[in-house]
Amino acid sequence: GENVEQHPSTLSVQEGDSAVIKCTYSDSASNYFPWYKQELGKGPQLIIDIRSNVGEKKDQRIAVTLNKTAKHFSLHITETQPEDSAVYFCAASISGNQFYFGTGTSLTVIP
Amino acid sequence: GAVVSQHPSWVICKSGTSVKIECRSLDFQATTMFWYRQFPKQSLMLMATSNEGSKATYEQGVEKDKFLINHASLTLSTLTVTSAHPEDSSFYICSAARQGTEAFFGQGTRLTVV
Numbered sequence: 001g002e003n004v005e006q007h008p009s010t011l012s013v014q015e016g017d018s019a020v021i022k023c024t025y026s027d028s029a030s031n032y033f034p035w036y037k038q039e040l041g042k043g044p045q046l047i048i049d050i051r052s053n054v055g056e057k058k059d060q061r062i063a064v065t066l067n068k069t070a071k072h073f074s075l076h077i078t079e080t081q082p083e084d085s086a087v088y089f090c091a092a093s094i095s096g097n098q099f100y101f102g103t104g105t106s107l108t109v110i111p
Numbered sequence: 112g113a114v115v116s117q118h119p120s121w122v123i124c125k126s127g128t129s130v131k132i133e134c135r136s137l138d139f140q141a142t143t144m145f146w147y148r149q150f151p152k153q154s155l156m157l158m159a160t161s162n163e164g165s166k167a168t169y170e171q172g173v174e175k176d177k178f179l180i181n182h183a184s185l186t187l188s189t190l191t192v193t194s195a196h197p198e199d200s201s202f203y204i205c206s207a208a209r210q211g212t213e214a215f216f217g218q219g220t221r222l223t224v225v
Binding site: 032036041042043044045046089093099100101102103106 | 115117160206217
């Protein structure tokens, strides 16, 4: 089955700096890669996603890049704010069926 | 985005009893629903995938007789933890997906078995 690895497990940045989280996947059939933000005691919330026919996608301060050849994708958050502090999960999926998650990154934005 | 409602948000039960968790897609029909389990400070582990009207597909290592999943309609799936024990205490999260699109997550259910 699919194996998704995520790094780093924890990340601390100063407010205003950028944060980058990286994931790799193993199944070349995966074609949908969402990123989720999870706050304590809550379910994950979709923040951005990318499909395999696209190399990059941006939504305001958040961007995701995908390298199909290398089987890795990354989340970039620019101009970080304290409210960005949360746990972020990447996931890989085949056409929106089973989602396999990375191990999560705990992001702390220091005011 | 689409809304997925999970109920209850938290539940405490005695060891040996059964607990049912509901997952509803409020504004769309979910062809597929997923159930995950999450331990503190860990990632979401897929337990099972269910399609409306058919039996759930369980991931390896998940006891299907202990975690009963029913997907009776396109808007409702239930997870029943049977004969719960303290080691079943966890955060259970469902998600619902329309065919071939992103999945939306419920808010999760915190189960504590005492």
